[in-house]
Amino acid sequence: MLRKLYFRLSPGGRRVARRIYYLPKDIICRLFLKTDNLVPPKGMTFVGSGNFALIGDKFFKHILDTTNINSNEKILDIGCGIGRIARPFAGFLSSEGLYQGFDIIDYGINWCKRNYKRYPNFVFDLFPLKNDLYNLSTGAKAEEFEFPYEQNKFGLAILISVFTHMQKEEVENYLRQISRVLKPGGYCYASFFLLNSGDKSDFFCYDYGEYHLHDLKVKNANVAYDTDFITNTAKKSGLLLQNRFEGWWRTGYRQDSVDFQDIMIFKKE
Numbered sequence: 001m002l003r004k005l006y007f008r009l010s011p012g013g014r015r016v017a018r019r020i021y022y023l024p025k026d027i028i029c030r031l032f033l034k035t036d037n038l039v040p041p042k043g044m045t046f047v048g049s050g051n052f053a054l055i056g057d058k059f060f061k062h063i064l065d066t067t068n069i070n071s072n073e074k075i076l077d078i079g080c081g082i083g084r085i086a087r088p089f090a091g092f093l094s095s096e097g098l099y100q101g102f103d104i105i106d107y108g109i110n111w112c113k114r115n116y117k118r119y120p121n122f123v124f125d126l127f128p129l130k131n132d133l134y135n136l137s138t139g140a141k142a143e144e145f146e147f148p149y150e151q152n153k154f155g156l157a158i159l160i161s162v163f164t165h166m167q168k169e170e171v172e173n174y175l176r177q178i179s180r181v182l183k184p185g186g187y188c189y190a191s192f193f194l195l196n197s198g199d200k201s202d203f204f205c206y207d208y209g210e211y212h213l214h215d216l217k218v219k220n221a222n223v224a225y226d227t228d229f230i231t232n233t234a235k236k237s238g239l240l241l242q243n244r245f246e247g248w249w250r251t252g253y254r255q256d257s258v259d260f261q262d263i264m265i266f267k268k269e
């Protein structure tokens with residue numbers, strides 16, 4: 001119920017509500033606690049609940065465990081938000097390495113630009129594109145967006161909780177773009193809500209076969225995909241599924257899962 005109400009606010013309205021709700025806590029933290037410069041105030045953290053630093057660290061460790069990237073790698077963080085995944089990479093990448101993050105809203109990108117000044121090989125790009133959860137200020141379409149990066153540039157593309165907010169045609173385009181900018185043998189590490197054909201979900205109650213929506217009024221709010229649809233679409237783009245980890249969103253059992261969402265790791269042929 002609260003979630004539905006929250007989604008009914010405009011993206012700007014949600015931002016203001018969050019800022020006001022967490023303001024007392026943020027003021028106390030700022031005045032009395034030693035804070036990590038790469039962790040934004042809670043009221044600015046629009047990328048999901050939970051501990052910002054712990055979640056970023058956990059993904060970082062899993063990425064290192066499941067891909068063979070090294071500290072000289074060039075990494076593309078798609079939908080980088082407010083730097084949750086950038087932060088652990090700041091202590092890892094050498095001066096030869098590159099972290100390139102992009103997002104469709106200025107809020108997190110501006111914060112990252114201000115707070116990563118000490119890291120010259122960390123670059124944050126803003127590409128304003130329409131998303132009915134995050135950005136209504138433009139009509140520019142993600143399904144037509146061509147990543148402005150040269151082909152075969154990156155060794156790893158990361159999308160944490162981004163495909164879960166994208167429509168089918170957008171996902172298809174992004175998988176093509178990712179394949180183009182990854183070098184052969186490069187990895188794509190991405191989280192999803194995955195359903196198998198015939199699965200029913202109370203949360204994703206609007207079933208369109210290849211995808212399932214949670215909310216018809218805010219379609220990008222939460223999107224689940226059919227596992228075969230993602231695997232086949234990625235394959236058509238030249239990205240082969242290497243590994244899959246189930247999230248705990250379906251069962252509620254956290255113990256065996258890396259994250260709430262499912263994770264897929266692809267490798268460019």
Ligand SMILES: C[S@@+](CC[C@H](N)C(=O)[O-])C[C@H]1O[C@@H](n2cnc3c(N)ncnc32)[C@H](O)[C@@H]1O
Pocket residue numbers: 046047048078079080081082083084085102103104105108129131134142159160161162165166170
């Ligand atoms: C739940 S947040 C996750 C942010 C970040 N990946 C993290 O794990 O902290 C989803 C992010 O995806 C971004 N996003 C949504 N549609 C996008 C698109 N078409 N291209 C790039 N980013 C997008 C949103 O602006 C938002 O920052």
